[in-house]
Every structure is written in C-alpha cells, then in structure tokens.
Amino acid sequence: MRWDSLRLDERQPSSGCQPQAGALFGLDALTRTIDTPEFRGITFHEVRAKSIINRVPDASRVPFRWTINPYRGCSHACYYCFARNTHTYLDMDAGHDFNTQIVVKINAPELARRELTASRWHGEHVAMGTNVDCYQRAEGRYRLMPGIIAALRDAANPFSILTKGTLILRDLDLLCDAADVTDVGLNVSVGFIDKAISRAVEPGTPSPERRLGVCAAIAARGLRCGVLMGPVLPFLTDSPAQLEATVRLAAEAGAASVSPIVLHLRPGAREWFLRWLGESHPDLVERYRQLYGRGAYAPRSYQHQVCDQVGALAARYGVGRTTPYRARRTAPPRAQRAAPDPGVQLRLA
Numbered sequence: 001m002r003w004d005s006l007r008l009d010e011r012q013p014s015s016g017c018q019p020q021a022g023a024l025f026g027l028d029a030l031t032r033t034i035d036t037p038e039f040r041g042i043t044f045h046e047v048r049a050k051s052i053i054n055r056v057p058d059a060s061r062v063p064f065r066w067t068i069n070p071y072r073g074c075s076h077a078c079y080y081c082f083a084r085n086t087h088t089y090l091d092m093d094a095g096h097d098f099n100t101q102i103v104v105k106i107n108a109p110e111l112a113r114r115e116l117t118a119s120r121w122h123g124e125h126v127a128m129g130t131n132v133d134c135y136q137r138a139e140g141r142y143r144l145m146p147g148i149i150a151a152l153r154d155a156a157n158p159f160s161i162l163t164k165g166t167l168i169l170r171d172l173d174l175l176c177d178a179a180d181v182t183d184v185g186l187n188v189s190v191g192f193i194d195k196a197i198s199r200a201v202e203p204g205t206p207s208p209e210r211r212l213g214v215c216a217a218i219a220a221r222g223l224r225c226g227v228l229m230g231p232v233l234p235f236l237t238d239s240p241a242q243l244e245a246t247v248r249l250a251a252e253a254g255a256a257s258v259s260p261i262v263l264h265l266r267p268g269a270r271e272w273f274l275r276w277l278g279e280s281h282p283d284l285v286e287r288y289r290q291l292y293g294r295g296a297y298a299p300r301s302y303q304h305q306v307c308d309q310v311g312a313l314a315a316r317y318g319v320g321r322t323t324p325y326r327a328r329r330t331a332p333p334r335a336q337r338a339a340p341d342p343g344v345q346l347r348l349a
Helices: 082-090 096-100 108-116 138-142 145-154 167-179 195-201 208-220 240-252 269-280 282-292 300-317
Strands: 025-035 043-049 053-055 066-068 101-105 126-128 159-163 184-189 225-232 258-262
Touching: 053 108, 082 096, 082 269, 096 101, 101 138, 108 145, 126 145, 145 167, 159 167, 167 184, 167 208, 184 208, 195 208, 195 269, 208 225, 208 240, 225 240, 240 258, 240 300, 258 300, 269 282
Parallel strands: 043 101, 066 126, 126 159, 159 184, 184 225, 225 258
Antiparallel strands: 025 043, 053 066
C-alpha cells in the first residue's frame, strides 16, 4: 500500500480545517495494521489524520460544505456505494478492498475538538455519514463517534448524521444533549424494505426493518429523524407497490421526512454493481445500460417520476405529521442555522 502520496511534507504547514489536496495523513500516519477474530476477514489500518473537518468540493451537488469522516472503506459492503472509488486513492481496489480494508482515523475525536475551537472555524454545519458510514461495525470497536459528538455539542456546532447502522442508538443520550444546544439532523438510510434484495446488495447492513426501528427509537426520544430512501434500484425496488410499502413503514416509524434518491453509478461503484447485477440479475444488465448509458445518473424524467410517486405517498401516509420537533435551547448565534436534510438536494442529478 502506498501511503507516501497521502502525507504532508514536513515543510508544508497543515491548515487544520482546510487541508491541502491529498494531505490525508501525517508522516507518522500508519500506526498499526490489525486483524481480529471478531471481525473475520476485515483488516483495520489505524492512522493518525492531519485534519478531520474536510471541505466538500464546490462542484459537489450536496447541501453542505463540511464533513467529518472518521473511517475510509466500509464493511456494509453495499455494491452501489458511491464512495468506492475513494479507496483507489490509497492504492486499494474499489471492490473487495473497500469492504474489508478499513482505515481508522484513531485521533478523530481530539482533532474534532481542536478544530472546532480554532479561531478560523466559524461554526458551519458539519455532515457525517455522507461518504462512508460512521456507524459501521468498526465503530463498535473504536468508539470514535462519542468523542466527536461531544466536541460538536460542547462547541454548540450544528451537525447531521446519516447512517445505515444501529450503533447510533448507543449514543442517543449524547445526541439528545447536543440537540439541546444546537441543530441536530438525523437520518437513516432505507432505500427499500425487501429483505432478500437487501441481503444481496447491501450484505453488511442491518435489515431495513432494524433501520426503521432506529428511526422509531430516535423519534421516541423527541428528536426528528428522516428516512433517506436511497437508493431506489431501477427494475428491482421501484414498483409502485414497493415504493408504497417503504413509505408506509417509514411513516409508521415516525419519520420526519422521506427523501428518495435513485441509484447513481459513479466510477468504482458502477463496475462493482454491474458485476453483481450480471451475476444476480443478468436479464437486467441491458436495461441498465440503456437507462444509464455511459453516465452515472438515470434520466431526469425517471428520477422525477420516482420523486413524484414518493412525494404523493408521503402526503398520503402523513410522513412527519406526528414526529416531534427537535428539543433545543437557545443556541449561540453561530449555531442558529438549521441542519440541512442531506437527501433533499440529492434527489435529482
């Protein structure tokens, strides 16, 4: 594995919240690589990051500008994960390595606390779980998120979390504390409720039913939790009956919102997903090629159709009508802006 291209030169000062391109880890980055029996088949590469609050490129289509990602690679192993190609920056492949070679930024909590209190930081919204899941299985071992959430809470800094994991419930008390002083946006990702398809295409995740249980548990504590209904898989999970069942169960779980996202196939994910599709559903390969061509996104007309259907279903089932508002006290002026829903502006390419 080539780590040298990912290190800062000793002569180049780190800017903290705005790292230089490629400046992911320090000169002493890799502290150890370990395999453990309880995580059979998974290797952890423990590193010391140079910074942890990262700026999203201006060209990105997401409604936030800053992220915290304590892990790289993800044992959820979703065939469609758009973040797969980022593993190639570490000279690892976007397929099996992405699923099993997990980079752990062991100093993430201390970096978060330091960067959030730096004079150059202006308290902007921070999104988590938007690249790889911050509550994947590795978090059960490393427990990085409690320290990160505590730092955000103590700085009264607005933030959001998107997850497919159930481990977020471990930190529910901390999240409630944070919601008392700043805006906290919580979302679970449930693209569909078909258990067989879920086991096949996102094999390392908790079941859709358990994820909706997370939404219900969060709502029961008085916090808003949305459902990011993504990805909707063309010809696999997009029938009217499938969309209706997902929205209905999200509403029953107390979802504050349902935001659909149609599958997009960026480099890395495209090759890995189409390989799975060819093995599992060879009859659909040509239909996917016709729908996506050589691009990453389905036609806008198809995306609009899915969004319109989900919107009508959400209205029918009263999504958000019975969900409590965030608990919060008056926050410091810099934390007054609302946390964006990471699904809202991602729905259409």
